[in-house]
Amino acid sequence: MKLTDEEKKMLDGLYGEPMAKALDYLRQFGEAFDAEKFIDVIYAHYPAEMSIYFGMVEDLVEYSETGAKVRIPTTTSTLACDLDQWESYGCPKGLAELQAQAVTAHRRLGILGTYTCTPQLLGFIPPKDSYIISVESSAIIYFNSVLGARTNRGGVFTRYSAVTGKYPLMGYLLDENRLGTHLFKITLSPDDLKFDSDYSALGFHIGAIVGSEVPVLDNIGCPDQSNLLALGASLATSGSVTLFHAPPHTAEAETVEEAFQDSKPKEEINVTTRDLRNAYDSLTNIQKGDRIDFVTLGCPHYNLEKLKYVADWITEHDATIHPDVRFWICTNRMTKNAASWEGITAIIENAGGTVICDTCPVESHMRISTCNEFGLKTPQIEAMVTDSAKMARYVGDLIGCKTALSNSDHCLRCAVAGKLV
Amino acid sequence: MTEVTVKARGIVKRAASGKALVCRKAFSFLGDVDMSTGVIIARGHEHEGETIAGKVMIYPETKGSSGGCVVLMSLSKKGMQPAAIVLSRPADPNIVEGAIVAGIALVCEPEEDLIDRVPHDAVVEVDGTSGTVSWDD
Numbered sequence: 001m002k003l004t005d006e007e008k009k010m011l012d013g014l015y016g017e018p019m020a021k022a023l024d025y026l027r028q029f030g031e032a033f034d035a036e037k038f039i040d041v042i043y044a045h046y047p048a049e050m051s052i053y054f055g056m057v058e059d060l061v062e063y064s065e066t067g068a069k070v071r072i073p074t075t076t077s078t079l080a081c082d083l084d085q086w087e088s089y090g091c092p093k094g095l096a097e098l099q100a101q102a103v104t105a106h107r108r109l110g111i112l113g114t115y116t117c118t119p120q121l122l123g124f125i126p127p128k129d130s131y132i133i134s135v136e137s138s139a140i141i142y143f144n145s146v147l148g149a150r151t152n153r154g155g156v157f158t159r160y161s162a163v164t165g166k167y168p169l170m171g172y173l174l175d176e177n178r179l180g181t182h183l184f185k186i187t188l189s190p191d192d193l194k195f196d197s198d199y200s201a202l203g204f205h206i207g208a209i210v211g212s213e214v215p216v217l218d219n220i221g222c223p224d225q226s227n228l229l230a231l232g233a234s235l236a237t238s239g240s241v242t243l244f245h246a247p248p249h250t251a252e253a254e255t256v257e258e259a260f261q262d263s264k265p266k267e268e269i270n271v272t273t274r275d276l277r278n279a280y281d282s283l284t285n286i287q288k289g290d291r292i293d294f295v296t297l298g299c300p301h302y303n304l305e306k307l308k309y310v311a312d313w314i315t316e317h318d319a320t321i322h323p324d325v326r327f328w329i330c331t332n333r334m335t336k337n338a339a340s341w342e343g344i345t346a347i348i349e350n351a352g353g354t355v356i357c358d359t360c361p362v363e364s365h366m367r368i369s370t371c372n373e374f375g376l377k378t379p380q381i382e383a384m385v386t387d388s389a390k391m392a393r394y395v396g397d398l399i400g401c402k403t404a405l406s407n408s409d410h411c412l413r414c415a416v417a418g419k420l421v
Numbered sequence: 422m423t424e425v426t427v428k429a430r431g432i433v434k435r436a437a438s439g440k441a442l443v444c445r446k447a448f449s450f451l452g453d454v455d456m457s458t459g460v461i462i463a464r465g466h467e468h469e470g471e472t473i474a475g476k477v478m479i480y481p482e483t484k485g486s487s488g489g490c491v492v493l494m495s496l497s498k499k500g501m502q503p504a505a506i507v508l509s510r511p512a513d514p515n516i517v518e519g520a521i522v523a524g525i526a527l528v529c530e531p532e533e534d535l536i537d538r539v540p541h542d543a544v545v546e547v548d549g550t551s552g553t554v555s556w557d558d
Contacts, residue, residue, distance in 0.1 A: 025521075029514075029517065029521060032517060033432070033512075033517075047488070047491060050491070053456065053494070053495035054457065054498045055495065056491065136487055137487045152514045153487050153514055153515040154487060154515065155490030155491070155514065155516070155518035155519055156490055156491060156518050156519065156522055157521075171514055212484070236486070236487075237484075238484070239484050240482065367456075368455070369456050369458070373457065394486070397453070397463050
């Protein structure tokens, strides 16, 4: 890789050992992909070390004592527990205490403890065409597609980019890798695309077909922010989609033609109501009338608008959550604080629900492997209803529960009834 | 028996060998595998119940959460990581980061499709430096 004079000084240790090591890792990584040079990144969304992963927090604490500091604004993705409420839902104390050590270590490194999969909801909205590095597949795809910022699917080396402000110029940072590859002609009625779960099912269907390529979605209705979050999250679950175009709602293409420019779609695929129903059905193995014990909303972490929607629904229906159902709405701390100020959190809690921060069921101690380590019974959940294809797909295998994918209104009705209605 | 060698693009420059675990579909390290034991837990997966530990995983491409690389790191701390990964399609940077840290040899885009060629359980050698995949046919 071609290095600037500044980068050479960094590698030579002029800015300290942690910086030199970090850039050396990134150089190995860039050379593996034949990257020509480094570019400066303006923001990093960092993979918070979760205590359910063996050795991760210990590794972080050790790293934080090396004197390393981040050079660019850096937010953190989800943790393995809600730092304030872990005790109330049966998270093992050892896991929560270990997790809390990560907070101190992150602060020592200069990293913001946002602990969310949706940092963009906290105002981290990098400009179009800016270079960033992000983890969390649902945030990555949102940054690339909706905002037009440029990031690859980041991983553990995000630490080194945060410390150096550098990333190899490669992959989705390059113009030539940002063109559409497959055209999906969506022939759905407006009624088919009303809820987040509809967009989630749509993304789940398309992601499975397109894998790691760049789908162009023609005619996705009139999505709001939450719908686009849901769509991206599921595209990156059944596939590993890093960037999609949905003209004119996404940043880089006003029209389908613009999304492909001079290239031709490799395939043109129609998407019908039946495809959407099949996606719903593939993530549902609970029968109508069956008892359920968990309802999750907020994957990815809900925004304030959606939290208000839930509180309004509860008020309007004078609803109480069934005593046998744990009803989690997952969000981040800043959004919860705003919701609490508005009285929204109190309405949800008084009805028997919980507004969870920092984590979600997939990332929690409820994974079978973690339960086995702590001698907890499995599965922790028998049957979950959720409005997210991503949540349904991962909890099914990781927690070992049955699932149903449904829209948020129906999820709420199920939470009240204690069964799939 | 003759040794067959297929050229591929070397990404993580290490050499390793192990029994082949050939998967026809894209693999998600989050969700498809138990993060403590390396056993495949995805219901209905063609190799459900088998372990990826010490194996040479041959599959089309990685899919799903970017937590995948953390799963690889975590597995490696327990010694339960695969020995090597061979991808039919270009490597996803996320999984490459995990492979570098976990010490897993990784090559991609072999000149011939290996999913239909390498017998499941055959002993396969992967060299990330020379970019080769070899086994006895």
